[in-house]
Amino acid sequence: MEQSAIVSDCNFDTPQDIPLNESVLVELFGEDPELHGILLSEFKDSCQGYHAEFSAAWDTHDAEGIKFAAHKLKSSSRTVGAEELADICNQLEKSAKAQDWPQTSLWYQQVFPAVDRVCQYIAVRE
Numbered sequence: 001m002e003q004s005a006i007v008s009d010c011n012f013d014t015p016q017d018i019p020l021n022e023s024v025l026v027e028l029f030g031e032d033p034e035l036h037g038i039l040l041s042e043f044k045d046s047c048q049g050y051h052a053e054f055s056a057a058w059d060t061h062d063a064e065g066i067k068f069a070a071h072k073l074k075s076s077s078r079t080v081g082a083e084e085l086a087d088i089c090n091q092l093e094k095s096a097k098a099q100d101w102p103q104t105s106l107w108y109q110q111v112f113p114a115v116d117r118v119c120q121y122i123a124v125r126e
Contacts, residue, residue, distance in 0.1 A: 018121060019082060019084060019085065019114070019117040019118045019121050020040075020080065020081045020082055020118060020121055020122075021081035021082075021083050022036065022081055023081070024078070024079075024080065024081030024083075025039065025040075025080065025081055028079065037125075037126065039079070039080055040080055040122045040125065040126075041122065041126060043076055043077075043079075043080045043082075043118075043122065044118075044119045044122045044123065046076065047115050047118075047119055050069060050072070050073045050115070051112065051115070053065070053069040053072075054066065054069045054070075054108070054111065054112075057069055058108060061101070063096045063097070063099045063104070064096075066092065066093075066096040066104060066108070067093050067096040067097050070089045070090075070092040070093035070096060070111075071089070071093050073085070073086075073089045073111070073115075074086045074089035074090050074093060077089060077118070080118075082114075082118045084114060085111075085114040085115060085117075085118055088107055088110045088111055088114050089111065091103075091107045092104065092107035092108060092110075092111060095107055
């Protein structure tokens, strides 16, 4: 599917609004659209597990659990080119490590909307 068609289908206004940098997949895994699709699908499927992990840690104010979940999601996000999501997770990981609860709360509130954008894009791309 052409990038412009994906932008239109997802209601993203510009290519810059697309929440994935697919050149990361090409750089890491070569020109293999089938493999890219598999990796993105697996990433999307794993996001529900991250949601549960974050929620459990948040509900108990488990800074270590939040830091660990943020680190895992950050790494996965970078691998598929979800750079904005990875950056949010990086900040969440840092604030949880410092047990800075106001900053942790700020970054935590941004994780799920960012995950939703990435998963919406992947779903349309499939």
